[in-house]
Amino acid sequence: MKKDEQLEHYRSNNDGEKLTTNQGVRISDDEHSLKAGQRGPTLLEDFHFREKMTHFDHERIPERVVHARGYAAHGMFEVYESMKEYTKAKFLQDPGVQTPVFVRFSTVAGSRGSGDTVRDVRGFSTKFYTEEGNYDLVGNNIPVFFIQDAIKFPDLVHAFKPEPHNEMPQASTAHDTFWDFVSNNTESAHMVMWAMSDRAIPRSYRMMEGFGVHTFRFVNEEGKARFVKFHWKPKLGVHSLVWDEAQKIAGKDPDFHRRDLYEAIELGSFPEYELGVQMIDEADEFSFNFDILDPTKVWPEEEVPVKIIGKMTLNKNVDNVFAEAEQVAFHPGHVVPGIDFSNDPLLQGRLFSYTDTQLTRLGGPNFHELPINRPVCPFHNNQRDGMHRMTIDRGPVSYHKNSLQGGYPETSSASEGGYEHYQEKIDGKKVRQRSESFADHYSQARLFWNSMSAVEKQHIVKAFCFEVGKVKSKDVQQQVVEMFSNVDTALAEEIALSVGAKVPENVKPVDVTAASPALSQENTVKLPQTRKVAVLVNTGFEGKEVTAVMDALTGAGITPEVVGRYLGPVMSSDGEPLEVQKTYLTTDSVLYDGVFIAGGKGFEESMKGLPEAEDFIADTFKHFKTLAATESAAGVVRKLCEGKGNLTPEAGVLLDGGSDPEAFGKKLVEAIAVDRHWSRVQPV
Numbered sequence: 114m115k116k117d118e119q120l121e122h123y124r125s126n127n128d129g130e131k132l133t134t135n136q137g138v139r140i141s142d143d144e145h146s147l148k149a150g151q152r153g154p155t156l157l158e159d160f161h162f163r164e165k166m167t168h169f170d171h172e173r174i175p176e177r178v179v180h181a182r183g184y185a186a187h188g189m190f191e192v193y194e195s196m197k198e199y200t201k202a203k204f205l206q207d208p209g210v211q212t213p214v215f216v217r218f219s220t221v222a223g224s225r226g227s228g229d230t231v232r233d234v235r236g237f238s239t240k241f242y243t244e245e246g247n248y249d250l251v252g253n254n255i256p257v258f259f260i261q262d263a264i265k266f267p268d269l270v271h272a273f274k275p276e277p278h279n280e281m282p283q284a285s286t287a288h289d290t291f292w293d294f295v296s297n298n299t300e301s302a303h304m305v306m307w308a309m310s311d312r313a314i315p316r317s318y319r320m321m322e323g324f325g326v327h328t329f330r331f332v333n334e335e336g337k338a339r340f341v342k343f344h345w346k347p348k349l350g351v352h353s354l355v356w357d358e359a360q361k362i363a364g365k366d367p368d369f370h371r372r373d374l375y376e377a378i379e380l381g382s383f384p385e386y387e388l389g390v391q392m393i394d395e396a397d398e399f400s401f402n403f404d405i406l407d408p409t410k411v412w413p414e415e416e417v418p419v420k421i422i423g424k425m426t427l428n429k430n431v432d433n434v435f436a437e438a439e440q441v442a443f444h445p446g447h448v449v450p451g452i453d454f455s456n457d458p459l460l461q462g463r464l465f466s467y468t469d470t471q472l473t474r475l476g477g478p479n480f481h482e483l484p485i486n487r488p489v490c491p492f493h494n495n496q497r498d499g500m501h502r503m504t505i506d507r508g509p510v511s512y513h514k515n516s517l518q519g520g521y522p523e524t525s526s527a528s529e530g531g532y533e534h535y536q537e538k539i540d541g542k543k544v545r546q547r548s549e550s551f552a553d554h555y556s557q558a559r560l561f562w563n564s565m566s567a568v569e570k571q572h573i574v575k576a577f578c579f580e581v582g583k584v585k586s587k588d589v590q591q592q593v594v595e596m597f598s599n600v601d602t603a604l605a606e607e608i609a610l611s612v613g614a615k616v617p618e619n620v621k622p623v624d625v626t627a628a629s630p631a632l633s634q635e636n637t638v639k640l641p642q643t644r645k646v647a648v649l650v651n652t653g654f655e656g657k658e659v660t661a662v663m664d665a666l667t668g669a670g671i672t673p674e675v676v677g678r679y680l681g682p683v684m685s686s687d688g689e690p691l692e693v694q695k696t697y698l699t700t701d702s703v704l705y706d707g708v709f710i711a712g713g714k715g716f717e718e719s720m721k722g723l724p725e726a727e728d729f730i731a732d733t734f735k736h737f738k739t740l741a742a743t744e745s746a747a748g749v750v751r752k753l754c755e756g757k758g759n760l761t762p763e764a765g766v767l768l769d770g771g772s773d774p775e776a777f778g779k780k781l782v783e784a785i786a787v788d789r790h791w792s793r794v795q796p797v
């Protein structure tokens with residue numbers, strides 16, 4: 114791929130090389146500074162020490178003010194059919210043309226070193242290195258936003274970041290200033306519903322949707338424009354963790370999501386996402402009961418269908434996280450001919466912010482020259498100099514128009530690929546105002562609520578009770594309860610009860626009975642591929658039957674990982690060894706999609722004195738994940754889980770592994786694909 118070839122010029126490898134200074138001088142000793150006498154002071158003339166230490170002292174750059182923690186991968190994008198009718202964007206014309214992409218996923222609120230599985234929005238930014246220049250689709254995994262006007266962004270961010278007087282809490286919105294902001298800025302209602310839902314604790318970056326959020330424009334060769342919203346749909350479906358599990362993972366493996374992405378790519382299970390577009394004709398701009406420029410609104414998929422137009426595959430990990438994931442600079446204003454903006458006031462403000470922030474973060478205006486940011490097509494202009502300039506521009510001319518250089522670099526007409534802005538007619542007074550059509554803050558919050566399954570609703574209620582329960586101000590808690598009575602009375606009552614607030618009188622939820630089934634994760638794709646299953650073993654396990662079950666798992670694209678009390682080989686009853694890869698101390702059930710207890714002689718004894726081993730089984734059950742066991746190990750499951758819920762195959766508990774290992778393996782694969790077995794415990 115063109116981008117990979119370009120990056121190859123910058124890659125460096127120390128294999129077989131001599132150690133030198135940055136000036137290329139060979140170094141004879143890298144362990145002792147130059148001293149006046151063995152026990153004497155270090156000398157200033159030690160240029161090697163000075164250079165090494167100075168470089169180290171400046172190794173860090175400021176982290177992103179939002180989306181600081183992220184991880185990235187390379188890949189490619191291919192359109193399924195020509196989009197010529199709708200857009201002239203060259204990379205969307207030809208099925209068969211592969212466009213290199215670089216994607217960065219992120220959390221929003223936490224610092225660079227915070228946990229991956231916190232409750233938060235996830236960033237989903239894609240840089241398409243097209244033949245016409247870079248196109249960035251800088252989206253999130255939630256299709257709406259907290260605010261309607263960019264001028265409020267610094268306030269929003271100040272409210273959800275750790276509180277400035279004590280810098281707590283890290284990577285969490287469960288604190289006073291966030292909820293104070295929410296209850297005083299009711300336009301946030303819809304987004305808050307999403308943030309309290311399972312969407313904010315994804316199972317994997319590979320299993321979440323992405324959204325451009327704003328309304329953009331597609332413009333075709335004839336100059337005809339349509340409003341467009343962008344969607345990424347993961348081939349593996351949309352799946353989430355449960356809250357208790359997410360919290361535990363943040364401690365057990367804070368790198369859970371990056372590890373998952375990295376390992377999937379290393380294993381060749383390349384994550385795939387389909388690109389979808391919703392389009393609205395300019396003539397229908399006012400045909401909806403929401404303003405299509407309002408970023409707190411979705412276009413319900415049942416009303417405006419998502420047309421699937423192509424596929425992105427992530428197939429290569431970064432070589433160096435700093436050089437690529439950290440130095441990449443996205444910008445929603447990086448567009449190519451055929452893609453244009455709308456007047457969404459949030460988008461308009463973003464168009465300013467992204468370059469501005471890179472000036473601080475990347476230290477000057479030449480960040481486009483960094484390898485990861487360079488377009489794959491040629492770029493020429495009269496911009497010059499500045500910090501860290503790498504290009505050596507030749508000749509005396511650095512201005513337009515000129516005759517000394519024959520008028521070059523020259524501009525291009527639209528037919529030569531010159532970007533021309535869509536000529537939207539604008540007529541208005543200069544005002545600091547918001548359109549009346551942005552005033553409805555609750556209808557779609559209610560639409561979202563109506564679209565959730567009983568289990569999803571229960572999760573939302575619990576998330577509110579957790580977050581608002583951590584708020585110290587009674588006033589703020591009361592305001593939140595009142596605000597969300599506009600969405601649903603039962604929801605508000607549950608929050609009120611949990612946080613000791615008053616149930617508001619005379620507040621009626623907004624009158625919306627519609628639902629959008631596309632919003633519920635209940636209706637997502639369910640597949641076994643790329644899931645991870647822990648196989649718990651002890652000496653004397655039934656070799657043949659366990660091998661058959663493990664074969665069924667791998668055959669379905671599931672990765673089994675063998676867990677036991679001690680690392681190293683364990684022997685089956687017929688003398689075959691199986692390597693234990695992790696112990697109860699080095700791993701945990703929260704890091705798997707299901708557990709198969711292969712058991713073995715004295716399996717129960719092998720768990721003695723190790724509460725971690727018991728938790729492994731109990732937590733799998735508690736987190737609604739598939740729990741399977743051979744007949745010899747079934748007793749342990751019953752002992753640990755009886756009375757806590759449904760122990761039936763329909764509820765994802767398979768306790769008859771043994772009699773027919775092949776049939777059992779098949780059932781196990783099906784149960785893993787179901788993901789979570791909510792019928793295990795009835796919602797209350």
Ligand code: HDE
Binds near residue numbers: 264
């Ligand atoms: Fe961002 N946002 N944002 N944002 N945003 C940044 O740019 C900003 C918004 C999003 O992986 C910053 O390079 C403003 C919506 C992602 O490198 C900054 C407003 C959406 C990323 C910035 C928004 C996003 C950022 C910080 C309101 C979803 C990470 C570092 C007007 C569509 C990109 C940086 C990456 C990053 C500003 C709102 C997505 C400060 C002013 C809505 C995925 O420029």
